[in-house]
Amino acid sequence: MLLFCLVLSVQAETIKTNVRSDAMDKDIPCVIITPDNYNPNETYPVIYLLHGYSGNQNSWPDLKKDLPEIATQDSIIFVCPNGENSWYWDSPLNKDSQFETFVSKELISFIDKNFSTQNDRTGRAIAGLSMGGHGALWLAIRHQDVFGAAGSTSGGVDIRPFPDKWEMKKQLGEYESNKDRWNSHTVINQIDKLQNGNLAIIIDCGFNDFFFEVNNNLHDALLKQGIDHDYIVRPGEHNSKYWNNSIDYQILFFKKYFKR
Numbered sequence: 001m002l003l004f005c006l007v008l009s010v011q012a013e014t015i016k017t018n019v020r021s022d023a024m025d026k027d028i029p030c031v032i033i034t035p036d037n038y039n040p041n042e043t044y045p046v047i048y049l050l051h052g053y054s055g056n057q058n059s060w061p062d063l064k065k066d067l068p069e070i071a072t073q074d075s076i077i078f079v080c081p082n083g084e085n086s087w088y089w090d091s092p093l094n095k096d097s098q099f100e101t102f103v104s105k106e107l108i109s110f111i112d113k114n115f116s117t118q119n120d121r122t123g124r125a126i127a128g129l130s131m132g133g134h135g136a137l138w139l140a141i142r143h144q145d146v147f148g149a150a151g152s153t154s155g156g157v158d159i160r161p162f163p164d165k166w167e168m169k170k171q172l173g174e175y176e177s178n179k180d181r182w183n184s185h186t187v188i189n190q191i192d193k194l195q196n197g198n199l200a201i202i203i204d205c206g207f208n209d210f211f212f213e214v215n216n217n218l219h220d221a222l223l224k225q226g227i228d229h230d231y232i233v234r235p236g237e238h239n240s241k242y243w244n245n246s247i248d249y250q251i252l253f254f255k256k257y258f259k260r
Contacts, residue, residue, distance in 0.1 A: 019081070023098040030081045030082065035072040036068070037072060045077070045254075049127055050131075060078070085170075088128075089138070104143040126151070133151075136152055137152050144194075154243065160175070191218075202231075206237055207236070
């Protein structure tokens with residue numbers, strides 16, 4: 001029945017639907033934005049956009065109201081899932097929070113089955129803000145067979161300086177008694193999985209953002225490892241005004257990647 005409804009509404013700019021997660025035994029709300037001129041006989045690249053802490057599947061469509069126009073102009077599909085406050089991990093403590101599996105496997109499978117996508121890593125990018133910036137890099141680095149490009153805007157790319165913030169303890173346990181787990185679940189400690197050129201990466205952060213230092217540290221770590229990436233620093237704070245502007249540059253980066 002769900003597939004039938006999607007086929008009927010596929011010409012719409014914005015589709016709101018639930019995607020089943022067997023890993024979590026629940027339905028996850030998602031927003032899918034297709035071009036006005038969507039043609040099932042053509043194939044489209046997909047950009048997955050991840051929200052931040054306390055956000056939901058409507059965060060990006062509400063923040064960036066011209067996403068439907070961008071989708072039409074650039075022939076891109078945007079997918080915005082609800083990631084709850086998961087930090088996009090498969091939580092070792094909470095079986096109801098398995099969002100690494102959901103996004104990297106279950107959601108990808110659903111989108112590729114129900115839409116005319118470029119069904120390989122060269123047609124997929126993932127980006128996010130704040131918690132979602134962490135999530136985008138976490139997922140892309142760990143699933144380079146799925147995603148070819150990744151972006152983080154104002155991302156929490158090293159969680160360890162913030163042990164009591166944003167419900168991370170619910171997913172990982174207390175920091176002091178679970179340091180190994182926290183060390184293994186932070187993006188900056190995943191970059192040893194990268195080889196230069198295997199993943200197109202763009203990172204940005206406003207210099208008045210409380211995540212500015214951890215983004216600089218990630219930039220330095222990538223340089224030290226010889227991983228090419230775009231790193232943009234601009235005026236701005238951790239807010240919607242900054243993200244509304246910064247995502248334009250990330251979408252441009254992904255467009256160039258898709259054309260390679």
